[in-house]
Amino acid sequence: MSTLPDQGQKAGYDVIVVGNGALGSSTAVELARRGASVCLVGRPHRPFAASTAAGAMLGCFGEVTTGLLDNTYGQAKFTLDLRAKDVWPQWLESISGGLSDGQDILTAKGTTVLLNSVGTGPIDSGNYEAIRATLDKHDEPWETVDPADVDWLDPDPNSRPLQALHIPGEHAVDSGRLLLRLTDTARALGVDLVDGQALSVVDEDGRARGVVLEDGRTLSAGQVLLAGGVGTQTLVDSVPGLGDCIPRLVSGVGISALVTLQDGTQPESVIRTPNRAFACGLHVVPRGAGRVYVGATNIVSPHPLADPVMGDLLFLLECAHRQTRRNLWSSTVSAVNVGNRPISLDGFPLLGESPLDGLWLMTGTYRDGLFLSPLLAKEFASRMLEGKGEQDLDAFAPERAPLQGLSRDAVVEATTEHTLATGYEQGWTVPTGWQEYFDVTLKPVWAQWADELDPDFTPQPDVLAAARTEPEIAKWLRTYYENSRAKFAAPHPAAPDTVRRHVERAAELLTAVRVPTGRADALELAAYVLEEPSAEATPDAALDAAMTEAQTGMFWALVGRRAEREPLEYLTGRAPFFDLRLDVGPGARVPQRRSETLVAEALAWCTAEQPRVVDLFTASGALAVAVAARRPGARVTGVDDAAALTWARRNARTAGAGDAVAFVEGKAGDPELLADLAGGVQLITAVVPSVPDRVQIAPELSAHQPRAAVRGGWDGLDAVRATAAAAARLLADDGVLAIEHDDALADQVIAVVREAGFDAVASRTDEHGHPRFLIARRSAA
Incomplete structure (x- = not known):
């Protein structure tokens, strides 16, 4: 030293x-x-x-991001910021030559942080919440304010702020x-x-x-x-x-403008957004009577720039008048400055x-x-x-050696989010479907680029993005990484990702390809790979443990198939129904928990102690086995095609149904079906295929499950008519017909059943309030 x-x-x-x-x-x-x-x-x-x-801006809290505090090095840097905050008052006085206490060069009293409608949820909302949480953690005074009460603020309605908070201790000079x-x-x-x-x-x-x-x-x-x-x-x-x-060192080129307002006004505090889109967030800083400083940009460049880039200057001025005060549009740009922030x-x-x-x-x-x-x-x-x-x-x-603040996965994810945020902040007008497409396709692009740069080290998101279009930066990164390996040795292999981390990544992928229950499905697949009975039964300790190589390969193979919209139940081979654990797979419709309501309603209407029951379109046998289990003495016959009955018979054996449940290959529309039972059946249940051919449905149904178990013809009522006719022939007097159908066809199904001779007809809703079930009783002759 x-x-x-x-x-x-x-x-x-x-x-x-x-x-x-x-x-x-x-x-x-x-x-x-x-x-x-x-x-x-x-x-x-x-x-x-x-x-x-x-x-x-003399502030550290307004600069907080989710990524900054997610790693040891970011926390160390923030610790320096916290300590610097307390040094400034005495420092300003010490350089003022005894003429003042230094407060005269302060241009703003406090900082107001806006969460507006311009940014994205993961970045803007995430960083806004990170700012608020960090303020609380360090007992820094702050208050929630109504954006409408923020003095001077008058944004374009399309950029209106949704929330705002004020930090009285963060000023500007x-x-x-x-x-x-x-x-x-x-x-x-x-x-x-x-x-x-x-x-x-x-x-x-x-x-x-x-x-x-x-x-x-x-x-x-x-x-x-x-x-x-x-x-x-x-x-x-x-x-x-x-x-x-x-x-x-590379340059983080930032453009700022000094604007003189025509109306002679200026805000009292700094007004800013959270950091976003690879940059520092839009910020407006008062600089005297009727003058404001505006900044928002950051371009990572291999070399410093002296003159502003036209696109960035236009972007800055557009953001300023739309997001903070509309009459900046008619104000004068007194100066444009270019700064070069040093980025390692x-x-x-x-x-x-x-x-x-x-x-x-x-x-x-x-x-x-x-x-x-x-x-x-x-x-x-x-x-x-x-x-x-x-x-x-x-x-x-x-x-x-390179400081790796974030994992490669986290860097790739952040790079993708910030790339998209750049488009949203600039008000792009691409079709909504393209936005989802970009999200899905950009992540593999950035992941591949990170792999091409180096097998071990990953730069921070803005540098990773810049290196893609700036060959010099890419060359410098590779050279630095090679030199570091030679001097410090290669980094220790990262510990295998935990199950929880794999689940989070899988959930993001599944959500991106429109799987409606992405996170729940990822958890269920993880439970299956870990040989746990279900996601709910998987202990936290198992989720926090590392996945083995074999488990990782199996898990991601299943996630890939789920991303192609193969039903979750086909992947795990299991589906819960009441307290049963059914085996399911291709060839049989996947049973749904909502059908438990149909079973309960049907048994409530059917009072026979030892009823003869027929379950049409039995599929995996879920309803047939459940009815037999809940009404001892019942004798149930399930009807479906050969492929479905393979699963149904397996589930009956597993449940120990014995002679209480039997299965017959056949079709509901066959007038000779179960002819020996004509007039002797007390209950018929049926989850009828009733989705009209013309209606678009989820790929899990349309591409993977048997068409005959899903579609009901052009109007969706073919199987309903066949079921009603079979019920009229098979049911005894006071016999009960219980149908689950497409909720959009409730009135039409009622009409078909009444036309078949049923007078007592009731419609029941599922857990979401949709009319999904019909219960009817055949009147005595």
Whole structure:
């Protein structure tokens, strides 16, 4: 660790700070306060800097996302933000030269976060809830506000806010005035301000001894701090081999605009949305009477940009007037600024001493550089001058193996969500069906791209997306990953995903392909693979355990078949019915739990103690076996085709029905069917195929289950007519007919049954209130 005094130091400064943005200027000030001789190198106009274009919001809670706090490194970064929040009041006063307490450069009182109708649920709603939960966790004051009561806010009705919360402790400063005060303070403390650009680091015998400027001058020092944002990369590259295992810096290009309102108004607080669509969320920051700063954009670029991209500028201005205040449309754009946020290839800051003795890095802070500047200035001054610090920066040491904040699956999922969110935020007008198609097809694209980049490491979502279209970024990632493997070895293989994680991924896939019960089905398939009796009976411990390789292969094979809409019951080979566990498979209609209501109603109407029962369209034998079990002494005959009866006979044997249940191959419309029972049957049950041929139905029914067990002809009543005719022939006086039918045909089914000679007819509803069942009694002759 380098500390002062350095006995081998040549004539020059104690410390050279390269970069005169918020981070570099703040650190130069703090070093000088502690007695060091400091040189601050940078052009006065700060080309390619992030600070000059920043909204300068002094907040950490408004930046919270679900992804940030889902991993150790994100939590460590947020801890720094929390501590930086408390440093600002004293810091502003300390750089105000005794003229004020520093509050005069605050431009906003608090922050109002909007959840509006522009974003997407997983991102906007998720991040909004994450902000609220984090505020509560850290006891930060906040309040829910009615969006209609937010002063100055007047969005387009199509972009109206749905919810809002106000954080009174998160303010904003004027970044231009902040930088000016830092410069004045540095000058007053004796910091040597050098107008120039550093091109290379002087390396003498494995130690940094200064920098070489573009005009050829060499500045010497005992230590060098590189705090020049994305421009730091040039200096790292100037030392052969130094950057091999330091995540390279790319630029997060952001465009902001200063707008002068025609009506002379401005909000009192910052108004912003949660972070979204690979960017920082729309934010409006007051900048004086009748002036506001607006920002929202982020483009990951291999190199910094000086001029705005037309598409991003149009997008920014469109978002601003539609989502915050409509009369911004008629206001004046006074200035457009371009900032280049430093993003490391693994997405986390580079903070600490490099492998080259005496060379320090303070960059890669992405959107947090200005906000973190007072805290990091104090921390680095302590480390560089005293050899110790207070903050835990170990994870962010510049030379490191890639920090993997999220799993590959999570990165792919987030990349897909943010890609789609970009379209929604820009108001795309694609057909609704295409939106689902995009969701299903994009995820495999990003997953394949991540696999192509590297088998072990995965960059954060915005870098993954950028690397797809920026070959330089892809090349840099591959090189960094290879270098890291050579120096630090390959990462330990990730622990096998838990059953719960597999279920979550499967649920997402099934939901994306329109399986209506995606999560429940994924749980049931997992239970089947684990050899548990059902999803409900699967203990949490089993869900939290890892899946074996064999189980994983079996599970995903089943999920793939379910995604093709093969019935869940065909995949597991089982279906619950009352307390029975029925075997089912191709060739038999899948029994539904709602049919339990039909059995209960039928037995309530049929009072015979030892009834003769016929179950037409018996399929798996569910109703036949259930009736026999619930009315001891009943003799039941199930009727269906040969394929269905294979399953029905198996279920009768499994249930131990014995002679109480028998099966006959036949069709309900056959006038000779069960001729020997004519006039002697007390109860007929039938789940009749009654879906009209012209009606579209779920693929589980239309593509996989027997057509004859589902369709009822053009009007859906063919099987109903056959059943009514068979009942009229087979039932004894006061015999009961119980039919389950398509709920859209309730009145037509009643008419058919009455026409067949039944007077006492009642309709019953299922658990959803749909008229699904008909119960009729045959009158005595």
